[in-house]
Amino acid sequence: MKAARLHLLLHVFLSAGVLVHTFEPFTTTLVVGVGAALGRTIYNYLHESCDSKWIVFNATGLQVDLESKLFGQHIASRIILKAVTGFMNNDNPKKPLVLSLHGWTGTGKNFVSQLIADNIYKEGMDSSFVHIFTSELHFPHLSHFDTYKSQLQQWIKVNVTNCGRSMFIFDEMDKMQPGLIDSIKPYLDYYEKLDGVSYRKAIFIFLSNAGGDGIIQAALDFWKAGRDRDELELKDLETVLSVSVFNNKKSGLWHTSLIDKNLVDFFVPFLPLEYRHVVECAMAEMKARGVRPDQNVAHQVAKDVVYFPKTERVFSVKGCKTISSKLDYYT
Structure with missing residues (x-):
């Protein structure tokens, strides 16, 4: 989408340059001015600037x-x-x-x-x-x-x-x-x-x-x-x-x-994560990869994570940090 709009801007800009040769001398300055403005438009489109076009809070x-x-x-x-x-x-x-x-x-x-x-x-x-x-x-x-x-x-x-x-x-x-x-x-x-x-x-x-x-x-x-x-x-x-x-x-x-x-x-x-949170992380990671989230796979991944205390296994030692690599193994 961005490339298509850039192509259109370049086309208009180059067209404006061609038109310079077809106008009488007294109109050439106007057309060159239009071309320069288009050049600035292309620059502003490509170059991030500190304004509301590039910075807006959602x-x-x-x-x-x-x-x-x-x-x-x-x-x-x-x-x-x-x-x-x-x-x-x-x-x-x-x-x-x-x-x-x-x-x-x-x-x-x-x-x-x-x-x-x-x-x-x-x-x-x-x-x-x-x-x-x-x-x-x-x-x-x-x-x-x-x-x-x-x-x-x-x-x-x-x-x-x-x-x-x-x-x-x-x-x-x-x-x-x-x-x-x-x-x-x-x-x-x-x-x-x-x-x-x-x-x-x-x-x-x-x-x-x-x-x-x-x-x-x-x-x-x-x-x-x-x-x-x-x-x-x-x-x-x-x-x-x-x-x-x-x-x-x-x-x-x-x-x-x-x-x-x-x-x-x-x-x-930031609180330590429990088993159910690790499952949610795995489901979200699958969705982010464009893969249909699978509860069975998510639970397999969550069970493979190390928890503490060792006997109760309440919190994940590494949170969701290793989820991505573990999904590579199970999917």
Whole structure:
């Protein structure tokens, strides 16, 4: 579809170029102007820009995606929807939106980041306004700490200058060098502008396994007490989570001023997934592949996953992380 429209635009543009030779001299300037305008149209069609054509928030789309694609995360879904919707509908936010997502691997942290991007940017995660940092890839050497700080500040400043509606995702925060993330504190604070640049419409998302043990313990306690996991609320986890992350020396947020100065808007807990959630993940993966979802296959995959505690087998050790590869085996 995109290629067909591009072909049409090129055809019109080239036709306009041919017409230049058929007009009298006094009309040539007009036709060349039309050709230039068409050229700009083609450029704007192909080149992502920081405007409503490429960046438009779809609140309904985000709600539907969270309800139909994210499993076992009633707390995270509710927080993400309200936080992102409120922020994106505010034409004059006082500060950037800062979300810190916590939980064990495979529970949906990266996936939620993708859903947010998909419902803000036309190009989704492929948007030039979405930037992903992975600690072990981008900040691997302790000896380069000062260089990383400078580079990180410059990267954020340049990209927010280019587009105020930029999104920055920091993965593996639990592996980031303590103190490094503090270098971007000014950009997350309540400043109207810094050196002429406003950061208030940007989104910062931190992804971390830190605090996951506390979340799991709370979920396990609920299960042992015979209570439904859906009864768990943010208030049951948020304080414990923020304190444990702040005091965890293995966390990139250890003793960070971002927490100390209350610049993180929401600490979002991702609960460990149960057998039924793994089945749902398998069904969703089959659907995404264009294959008719098969309950029998989904249960085969779910049974093949490792659970804990070993005797009760309540929660999946890796969440839904290995579902895709296991489906390759069973289908």
